[in-house]
Amino acid sequence: xxxxxxxxxxxxxxxxxxxxxxxxxxxxxxxxxxxxxxxxxxxxxxxxxxxxxxxxxxxxxxxxxxxxxxxxxxxxxxxxxxxxxxxxxxxxxxxxxxxxxxxxxxxxxxxxxxxxxxxxxxxxxxxxxxxxxxxxxxxxxxxxxxxxxxxxxx
Numbered sequence: 779x780x781x782x783x784x785x786x787x788x789x790x791x792x793x794x795x796x797x798x799x800x801x802x803x804x805x806x807x808x809x810x811x812x813x814x815x816x817x818x819x820x821x822x823x824x825x826x827x828x829x830x831x832x833x834x835x836x837x838x839x840x841x842x843x844x845x846x847x848x849x850x851x852x853x854x855x856x857x858x859x860x861x862x863x864x865x866x867x868x869x870x871x872x873x874x875x876x877x878x879x880x881x882x883x884x885x886x887x888x889x890x891x892x893x894x895x896x897x898x899x900x901x902x903x904x905x906x907x908x909x910x911x912x913x914x915x916x917x918x919x920x921x922x923x924x925x926x927x928x929x930x931x932x
Contacts (some may be wrong), residue, residue, distance in 0.1 A: 782830050783899045790903050791826050794873070795819030797913035799851060802869030804920040806861060809929070818850045844870055872916050876909035884908070 782791065796819040800810045825846045829839045844866055852862035884905050885891065895905050921927060 782827050786899045786902055787823050787827050790906050791823030792819050793910055794906065794913075795822030795826075795847075797910055797917060798822070798869035798873055799847065799865070800869075800917045801872050801913055801920070802865035802867070803851065803855065804917055804924060804926070805868045806857075806865045807924065808855060808857060808861070808865065809924075809926050814854050818847075818854050821850050822847055840870075869913075872913055873909065876912040880908040880912070881905070 796815050799815055799818050799822070803810045803815075822843070826839075826843050829842050829846075832839070834842075847869070848859070848862045848866040851857065851865050852859050855862070857865070881892075885895070890901070895902050
């Protein structure tokens, strides 16, 4: 069971949900809309908040959050369930890649443990910044390569 304080929900889970969904959708060729992404990310963060409080073995919470993210994308973006699964999967792949790349560097460089990170809300938020910047970079590159920056949303 992982405790996620409210400040972590607001400053970590909501931005992570926005970036995860935006990366996945953009890579799938679906233009993310800010208001819709915000709704999805709020639901994602509330879901993560609740699921992380459940007494589940390590990793199971990620499966449930992935399934819920797929459902939220399917519902809010009116895409097929296959597309929503693919978009959620892509978002999670890049999130896991970022965590795998940056967490070992941060823990080694700062001589801190994962337990210390999980036990301190502000440290948890600060450690997530490189991962979120990575996701933001992937999103912006994909967004510009798809030409979405030139289109007007009605």
